[in-house]
Amino acid sequence: MFGVTILGNNSALPAYDRHPTSQVVTIHDQLILIDCGEGTQMQMARYKIRRSKINHILISHLHGDHYFGLMGLITSMGLLGREHDLHIYGPEHLQDIIALQLKVADTQLPFPLHIHAIKEPGLLVNYPRFTIECFPTYHRVPCWGFIIREKKKPRKIYREKVLEYKIPAVFYEKLKLGEDYTTKTGEVIKNEWLTLPNSEGKSYAYCADTIKDSRVATATTNVTLMYHETTYLKDLAERAANRYHSTTVQAAEIAKEANVKRLAIGHFSSKYEKLDAFLQEAKTIFPSSELAVEGVTFVL
Amino acid sequence: MFGVTILGNNSALPAYDRHPTSQVVTIHDQLILIDCGEGTQMQMARYKIRRSKINHILISHLHGDHYFGLMGLITSMGLLGREHDLHIYGPEHLQDIIALQLKVADTQLPFPLHIHAIKEPGLLVNYPRFTIECFPTYHRVPCWGFIIREKKKPRKIYREKVLEYKIPAVFYEKLKLGEDYTTKTGEVIKNEWLTLPNSEGKSYAYCADTIKDSRVATATTNVTLMYHETTYLKDLAERAANRYHSTTVQAAEIAKEANVKRLAIGHFSSKYEKLDAFLQEAKTIFPSSELAVEGVTFVL
Numbered sequence: 001m002f003g004v005t006i007l008g009n010n011s012a013l014p015a016y017d018r019h020p021t022s023q024v025v026t027i028h029d030q031l032i033l034i035d036c037g038e039g040t041q042m043q044m045a046r047y048k049i050r051r052s053k054i055n056h057i058l059i060s061h062l063h064g065d066h067y068f069g070l071m072g073l074i075t076s077m078g079l080l081g082r083e084h085d086l087h088i089y090g091p092e093h094l095q096d097i098i099a100l101q102l103k104v105a106d107t108q109l110p111f112p113l114h115i116h117a118i119k120e121p122g123l124l125v126n127y128p129r130f131t132i133e134c135f136p137t138y139h140r141v142p143c144w145g146f147i148i149r150e151k152k153k154p155r156k157i158y159r160e161k162v163l164e165y166k167i168p169a170v171f172y173e174k175l176k177l178g179e180d181y182t183t184k185t186g187e188v189i190k191n192e193w194l195t196l197p198n199s200e201g202k203s204y205a206y207c208a209d210t211i212k213d214s215r216v217a218t219a220t221t222n223v224t225l226m227y228h229e230t231t232y233l234k235d236l237a238e239r240a241a242n243r244y245h246s247t248t249v250q251a252a253e254i255a256k257e258a259n260v261k262r263l264a265i266g267h268f269s270s271k272y273e274k275l276d277a278f279l280q281e282a283k284t285i286f287p288s289s290e291l292a293v294e295g296v297t298f299v300l
Numbered sequence: 301m302f303g304v305t306i307l308g309n310n311s312a313l314p315a316y317d318r319h320p321t322s323q324v325v326t327i328h329d330q331l332i333l334i335d336c337g338e339g340t341q342m343q344m345a346r347y348k349i350r351r352s353k354i355n356h357i358l359i360s361h362l363h364g365d366h367y368f369g370l371m372g373l374i375t376s377m378g379l380l381g382r383e384h385d386l387h388i389y390g391p392e393h394l395q396d397i398i399a400l401q402l403k404v405a406d407t408q409l410p411f412p413l414h415i416h417a418i419k420e421p422g423l424l425v426n427y428p429r430f431t432i433e434c435f436p437t438y439h440r441v442p443c444w445g446f447i448i449r450e451k452k453k454p455r456k457i458y459r460e461k462v463l464e465y466k467i468p469a470v471f472y473e474k475l476k477l478g479e480d481y482t483t484k485t486g487e488v489i490k491n492e493w494l495t496l497p498n499s500e501g502k503s504y505a506y507c508a509d510t511i512k513d514s515r516v517a518t519a520t521t522n523v524t525l526m527y528h529e530t531t532y533l534k535d536l537a538e539r540a541a542n543r544y545h546s547t548t549v550q551a552a553e554i555a556k557e558a559n560v561k562r563l564a565i566g567h568f569s570s571k572y573e574k575l576d577a578f579l580q581e582a583k584t585i586f587p588s589s590e591l592a593v594e595g596v597t598f599v600l
Contacts, residue, residue, distance in 0.1 A: 012379050014342055020372075038372040039339045042314055062404040064375045072320075072338040072368045079312050093404040100400065104362040104393045106441050141406050 002027050002150055002202050004225065005297040006266065007043040011231050011245075012065045014039070015270035019294065020065035023227070024049050025148055025204060026297075027130050033057045033073075034146060034206050040069035041076055047295055051077055056125060056132065059090030060208030061143035067094070071101050078109040085112045089124050089134070091142050092117045118144050121219075130201075135219035137210035140244045145208050147220060150201035161194050202300040205260070209267065211241060212250035217257035224300050226260040227292060229267035234281050248278050252285035266292030302327050302450055302502050302600040304525065306566065306592045307343040311531050311545075312365045314339070315570035319594060320365035323527070324349050325448055325504060326597075327430050333357045333373075334446060334506050340369035341376055347595055351377055352384075356425060356432065359390030360508030361443035367394070371401050378409040385412045389424050389434070391442050392417045418444050421519075430501075435519035437510035440544045445508050447520060450501035450600075461494050502600040505560070509567065511541060512550035517557035524600050526560040527592060529567035534581050548578050552585035566592030 003026045008019035020037025024044075031053040033040075044051060051073070059067050067090070077086065088094065095115045102109070116124070118134055124146075125132040133147045154176035162172070167181050167189070175181065181189045205220035207228045220226055231245035240247045246254075248265065255263035263286050265278060272278070275291055282289035290298070303326045308319035320337025324344075331353040333340075344351060351373070359367050367390070377386065388394065395415045402409070416424070418434055424446075425432040433447045454476035462472070467481050467489070475481065481489045505520035507528040520526055531545035540547045546554075548565065555563035563586050565578060572578070575591055582589035590598070 013376050014345070019342075038369065039342060042319075042339055045314070062401075064371050064401070064405060068368070068372045068375075069338065071364055075364045075368075076313050091404075093400070097397075097400055097404070100393070100397055101362075101364070104391075104397070104441070105364060141404070 002204070002300040003297045004204055004227070004264070004300070005047060005049065006264075006292045006294050007040055007047065007049070008035075008037050009266040009268060009292045009294050010065075011229075011267045011269050012063070013270040016273050018268065018270075019043055020068070021267060022069065023206065023292075024054075027148060027150065029053070030055055030127075032132070032148060035060055035066040035208070036068075036070040036073055037065045038068040038072075041073045043294070044073075051080070052082060055085065055087060057086070057088045057090075058124075058132065058134075058144075058146050058206075059088065059094055060137070060145065060206070061139060061141055062091050062093060062097075063141065063209065066208070071098065074098070074109070074113065075105075075107065078107065078111065082111040085114060087114045087116065087125075089116045089118055089132075091144070092119070135216075137208050137216055138213045138244065139209045139211065143208050143210065145210070145216065145219065146206045147203060147223060148206075149203040152201045153198040155191070155195035156198050158194055158196050165189050165194065167194060204300060205258075207254070209244065210246060211244045212246050212254060214254070214257060217254045220258045220260065223258065223260050225262045225264060225298055226255050226258060227264045227266060228254055230265040230278055230282065231267050231269050233272070233277055248281035249285055252282040252289060255286045255289070261288065262298070263289045264292045264298055265289060302504070303597045304504055304527070304564070304600070305347060305349065305597040306564075306594050307340055307347065307349070308335075308337050309566040309568060309592045309594050310365075311529075311567045311569050312363070313570040316573050318568065318570075319343055320368070321567060322369065323506065323592075324354075327448060327450065329353070330355055330427075332432065332448060335360055335366040335508070336368075336370040336373055337365045338368040338372075341373045343594070344373075351380070352382060355385065355387060357386070357388045357390075358424075358432065358434075358444075358446050358506075359388065359394055360437070360445065360506070361439060361441055362391050362393060362397075363441065363509065366508070371398065374398070374409070374413065375405075375407065378407065378411065382411040385414060387414045387416065387425070389416045389418055389432075391444070392419070435516075437508050437516055438513045438544065439509045439511065443508050443510065445510070445516065445519065446506045447503060447523060448506075449503040452501045453498040455491070455495035456498050458494055458496050465489050465494065467494060504600060505558075507554070509544065510546060511544045512546050512554060514554075514557060517554045520558045520560065523558070523560050525562045525564060525598055526555050526558060527564045527566065528554055530565040530578055530582065531567050531569050533572070533577055548581035549585055552582040552589060555586045555589070561588065562598070563589045564592045564598055565589060
């Protein structure tokens with residue numbers, strides 16, 4: 001399973017029972033939390049997200065609607081007796097903010113908390129089955145987007161052929177990783193004769209708060225699912241630019257430029273009660289657009 | 301109107317749709333917010349509390365369940381265009397925490413924010429119609445309780461008598477404040493002949509997180525309504541003491557010792573789903589006990 005569950009889809013002001021930004025990525029048996037606006041822990045309870053499964057938290061930037069729920073979540077994890085490591089990746093000053101608040105509360109967390117300051121684009125996490133990368137987005141304060149990539153899956157054994165060529169079973173694992181087989185007499189049997197390709201690894205790009213910028217498309221080329229912020233409808237392009245945010249049309253253009261398969265849009269301004277127009281406008285440019293509705297899981 | 305509306309009544313971990321501590325005191329045309337756990341701004345929306353009417357916020361101590369909603373509230377007030385002064389009273393380091401988070405977000409609030417560090421017990425605010433005092437409670441970190449007192453109401457003019465004694469109408473305001481009237485011939489007409497007493501001012505004491513301590517009763521003697529924490533039922537007195545919290549029976553004993561009129565209990569541990577036993581146990585000691593249920597307003 002590789003999926004993204006939306007916990008909060010609103011911009012700065014909570015409104016119409018929409019919450020500030022937070023998403024949970026499920027990849028195999030792990031959960032990765034992306035951003036953590038106020039009330040995220042309550043949203044997790046609502047949508048039955050298992051906090052103990054979260055080992056990585058990614059914070060895009062230090063505007064409150066993206067991280068004011070973090071201290072509450074960390075504190076609750078401690079109170080619930082978590083003992084295993086928690087890794088947080090975020091902008092430089094996050095460490096100071098967390099340390100200060102733990103100190104004044106005289107809180108000793110029962111688990112190791114690792115806070116990693118993001119200083120440059122690149123690989124943050126390299127796990128056996130997935131990677132997490134970051135790339136800059138273009139906002140009023142330093143801001144990062146994230147890409148979670150499933151690693152390419154191993155090839156599948158072509159049962160009839162391995163029997164025909166009498167390949168020893170102990171070599172099967174190497175076949176899956178793409179190796180050719182060499183017989184005792186020195187004959188090379190090509191891997192592609194013996195195996196079948198498996199599906200490509202899928203990928204998710206979270207394009208946090210950002211003004212429309214083609215460099216975001218370049219960084220996220222060909223991902224399976226892109227989330228791009230759409231704070232405003234297209235008629236407010238000027239306001240969006242002034243505030244380093246994007247419109248529906250701009251997000252859809254970036255998705256198109258990046259050649260992604262699907263686009264999820266969110267971070268809606270609290271000035272909008274209904275969201276239909278967001279979807280409608282995005283689809284005129286990029287038909288595979290969807291609304292990042294709270295509680296919905298996008299399965300990749 | 302003098303009343304207390306409960307926005308959150310749970311201790312550290314949010315549970316069973318109960319929220320971390322927050323209360324709003326309405327006194328005449330002003331709102332005073334006491335503590336501001338995560339999600340307080342959402343609870344305000346739910347219970348139709350007008351944020352713009354809040355001019356004073358009192359933070360008892362720097363455990364997250366009492367203040368992690370503060371940054372979100374302040375930021376939202378700014379986004380909503382607040383322009384008038386906001387006064388926050390709280391422990392020493394609150395100023396640093398707020399300043400750091402505003403700085404990293406590059407936020408310029410459109411209203412004057414005054415953060416007052418509480419250093420000693422006494423008067424915090426002296427308004428024409430009420431005062432706010434603070435007193436220490438006894439918790440694991442420095443912690444303050446608060447008393448909001450309506451000022452004694454002016455005396456009422458005794459219509460028949462002022463006519464009988466021919467008191468000039470311009471002197472009525474002074475009569476209300478208790479002054480005697482002296483005639484041109486030097487004769488003193490006693491205030492109590494000319495006026496009737498009005499009702500006494502009412503008072504509310506918020507006894508924040510605390511271990512059971514008689515000094516809390518001394519500080520809050522004779523208040524109209526006391527809120528006292530009851531994190532645990534009486535059978536967990538040892539755990540309560542270890543964690544600097546109180547049980548139902550202890551809270552009720554303090555209310556009795558302080559000779560208050562009514563007691564509201566809250567700050568329930570998330571280990572309890574049902575609250576009936578809290579009320580039952582408190583009432584065995586102090587019959588005028590009530591549960592601080594979220595959304596309920598205690599009218600003084």
